[in-house]
Amino acid sequence: MTLNFFSSARATVLGALLALLAFAFHLPAEAQFSPQRGGGGGDRIGPSSGGRGGIGPIIGPNVIIRGGIGPMARPDDEGRRRRPGRRPGAGKYSDEKSNKPRCGVRGRPPCSDKTAGDRKPGDRKPTCGLRGRPPCGDKTAGDGKCRQDRAGRWHCPDRSPPGGGRIPPIIVLPNPGGGDSGPPPRAYATRQERMPQGRAAAPSPSVARQVLVLVAANQPGATEAQLAQTHRLQLVSSTNVPLLEARAQVYRIGDQRPMQAVVSALSSDPRVMMVQQNMVYQRQSGAGGAARAAQYGFDMVGVPSAHELATGRGVKIAIIDSGVDQEHRDLAGAVGEAFDATGNKDSKPDVHGTAIAGIIRARGLVSGVAPDATLLAARAFFAVPRRELPESTSFILLRALDWSVHHGAQVINLSFSGARDPVIERAVAAAARRNVILVAAAGNGGPKAAPAYPAAYPGVIAVTAHDSAGRLYTYANHGTYISVAAPGVDILVPALRNGHMFMSGTSMAAAYVSGIMALMLERAPHLRPEDAMRVLSETAQDVGESGRDESFGAGRVQARAALDALHDSAKAVGVRQ
Template sequence: MPPGQLLPPPVPRQILVLLDQDQPQALGRALARTYRLDRISSAPVPLLGARAELMRVREERSLDAVLAALQGDTRVRSAQPNQRYLQTGGASSRSLQSAEAHRPSSEQSNRRRPDPAIPQYGPRKLRLPEAHQLARGRNVVIAVIDSAVDTGHPDLQDAVSRSFNAAGRPDGMPDYHGTAVAGIIRSHGLVEGAAPESKILAVRAFRAGGERAFPETTTHILITAVDWAVRNGARVLNMSFIGSHDPALQQVLHAANQKGVVVVAAAGNGGPGAPPVYPGAYRGVIAVTAVDEADRRYEHANRGSYVAVAAPGVDILAPVERGGYAYVSGTSFAAAYVSGIAALLLERDPNLNPKSVADLLASAAEDLGPVGRDDDFGAGRVDAYASLELLAHDLAAKRGELAQP
């Protein structure tokens, strides 16, 4: 999402209806007839024990009136607008070549492979080289719920264990965002990934190109994406996007948390005066802001009490579409680092629950700004090595307690 852009309105005249899974499948058709709606699709959401019915309100009907009627229907679990979401990757702040375009895009697809000695401050600031002596995310499954990932990229060979297309029709043009996020998490080539032996579920939820100025997704697509990811073994969900408060998405993320899934989200690029954004502001979600090499808050990052931690997210070298590389900036990419570090912790202790992971990240973070937690940096910049050391201390203490008579 471009810095400062307002949150998008819901999809015009679309309503997402959740029905209990034990309701007859014919109920969706019956509701469409009763309220004179066009039924777009119907799909089970096992994680919620529900069926999602996507409906369109006909032009002659009042959207608010139909919503109110559905919400009052005792056969309906919930009914709401089909919200829209935007990615939280900003513009590239430094090109790899002076002749390249400023923003990662399809026009940059012929970018040459950068010099292998090119510096990458992110891993150093996070103490990833030291952390990788202890853990590399081995066998931990991370779902990247984003735009399509370039699985043929040299840095992502064998990184993606499974792919799922929740968004439907093909993109009108390539998009860099999903590949960049996946690479920051799992790259094992030129780019130094945070969890280079983790397994990526590439979940395409964003549509790029066509009539849209920027890739976007919807509630309906996202709950399908999250449900699939959890059913396919994800221990971490990376959600580098933002939208408005959304009860259906909140429910599915809470259900994921209850199954032990860590949810990491971008804090947003709306600027310091922007309101809280979601899913980052939901309880149980680790909201990540971005800092630069000097630990200054990314100038376009949101502030707020929901910000949990910070990570490098300005001028980050990342793989992009069509085998290219670019420097990218935004809270999206800071969130990717934190998702990878969560995987390191889960490798060392698979029994960690989401709150324990969040507590370890916050407790071991390097405090920035005013002493203690603050709305700019949360608990501070995450430290992968310190988090693992703290976990090792906790595990040793537990073993000692168990050994006592």
């Protein structure tokens, strides 16, 4: 009896073991997670995710997939690798039946309206959640917002705001000159220009306790010291301004007298031509083949056909901005002369000035609107500790404007903004009287912002920005002073250390128009500013509301049409035959 009991128990245990082995051999095979390799980088599993701070790019040889507006996006492992030996539950990667819940538990997809596991055998294959399908949720392949690359990876960007600031498309950028020499390109950062919050409608501040004084050039040389003694002021700096036939001085108020009292006393002094506060300006803050596709603005404004007639040869364009990186490959030989109006020891180049120079005159991965023009780089902005953007002052800008005109600038690009400034307004008018064409960014304060200067001065071409679909840049200023519009959203530009990036703002649009001015001046060297404004407006493509409006001005500039119009009115504007 005992022997029979043990034999029966042994048979039961043996049967159980055999059953377990049979069950194990019939389990579905583990899903294979194939690592997606970036060029020269680590493995990446699954699609990247992100928000306004930037969507992590996937980098391969000569391939860049970039994301949202914000800081430089870096490749990193955002997905998780499955641990060896871990098996998915039935129903997630196969049609086997299971009594487990179909979603919301470990080993199952999240519960939502579109879950991968919530289906029965024989149902139509789900459109999301499985391998080779986009992620489940609001953004599916069918709604046009998700894209699949050549490796089968899905990329679902965030929803884009209306107008500017959209998620730029997937872009494949070959190495300049073809071939595979050198390291693969990095992910290109994106940057938007936008006036700091609370600053858009407020007047620009002035330098604390400083006044800017102009005296006539024929005044005795001792006048500056006499003014300082008479009005109890400390002389900070002085410069000659032949543009205004004057000398400019900055004085510091050393005592506690109100600023207005000092300005009133100086304005009543017969030796003083002009006096005001030393205003503060902010630089506008704020990318052949596939590379050409990234420069959508070229075709929108007719630059390729315009280059059949002119390339800006022999025309000097001054860029009053932050420093330009003259060592950048795309800007080799672009800068004829440079001047640092700040007097600051730190003369490092800056991305903004480099970007503006590239849009106008680059020859490389980025193609400039006027590739044969000569740039005059006037550095007028410098970094200020604990300030969001580089700044300048009335005195520094006056020096930069005077230097630009004195060195033969025919076009001056002004991609900065501030409050109305009598001294700068006077200098701008004096430059225009000398047949210098001034182009300025319309401002990035938004639809309700006050007019931005110098763009709103009479005789200045104020340029607003639009995107590749012709929609107005979200943060662009509106107003009756807007002259024309040009591409300015997601513009491919050169960056520091031979890099490239995408930038958005009215500064980029102004650079497009400055380049077109150079093309017009090559054809008509004696073109007057008023004639340039008229031709540009008459040939612009009407966008937005019918006729001239406060958003787009006269419309989108058209380079070839402007050159053709110059030829039709050759005698009036002095076109070179």
